[in-house]
Amino acid sequence: MxxxxxxxxxxxxxxxxxxxxxxxxxxxxxxxxxxxxSNIVEKSVALPMGSIINYGEGKNNGHPLLLIHGQGGDWKVYSDSFLKLSKKYHIYAIDCYGHGKSSHNPENYNIVDNGDDIIWFIENVIKRETIISGHSSGGLLAIYVASKNNPLVSGVMLEDPPIFSTLKDYAPKTWAYLDSFKTINDYLTGSKDEPYDVYYLKNAL
Known part of the structure; x- marks a missing residue:
């Protein structure tokens, strides 16, 4: 048995x-x-300064919806949602700089360059009032784009954006402070005898 x-x-x-x-x-x-x-087609567009934004576009089934992925992803991370969303919206899902098939130029790996070029994308590719949705770091980009008061941005949806804000005296007790900010600061002000990823694994929570 x-x-x-x-x-x-x-x-x-x-x-x-x-x-x-x-x-x-x-x-x-x-x-x-x-x-x-979901009838999503992969495309790319060249910006005036030469950068490339790669993206997926669905059929024009409604109001434009621009999806901005998080760190380490690409436009295809939304594949599970495309079928349902594409029935009501005209889907656009981009690769942020340094991800997927968009330009991999480290000089553009900042919120201003990436955000400004997303605004360019809305103005020159979508060309209509657009709802923007961002996940994680894509949420920070969505916040940046929305903060510019562009009339083509008609709505914003944020999914877990890492907005690290808290009461001043409580900050040292937060996970972001202990696991990220303090560890990064200690590494940068220390001897830096080893790669940061090794240091992080040894010293982070």
Whole structure:
């Protein structure tokens, strides 16, 4: 009885492992299928200064909705949402600078350059009143774009933007302060004998 139970557990574990391996090897195909089913087409546009913004665009099924991904992602991270959103909105989903197929020029890896060029994208590609939605660092970009009071920005939706604000005396107790700001400051003011990622793993919470 015990041997049979062990055998069943091993079989279940193997099936689970094979499923995980298959999903990891084929996740890109699954994303591409969702994008194709949603009729999202990948495009790119060159800005006057030579930078490239890569993006996905859906059919004109309603009000324009511009999706701005977070750090480490690209426009395809919204693939699970495209099918539903594209039924009501004209979807635009961009690759931020340094991500996906947009320009990889470190000089543009800041909120001002990236944000100003998103405004250019709205004015010159979308050319209509647009709702902007940003996730994480994309939320910070959405805030920047909205702060410019551009008449083409008709609405803003923020999804977990890292707006680190708190009461002054409480700041040293926050996770952002302890895990990020203090660790970064200690590294920059120290000897810097090792790469930051190594230092972070040794010293962060």
């Amino acid at each position: 015990f041997t049979r139970l062990i055998f069943i557990i091993i079989i279940i574990a193997l099936l689970f492992g094979v499923t995980l391996v298959y999903r990891n090897l084929n996740y890109k195909k699954d994303i591409d299928k969702k994008i194709e089913k």
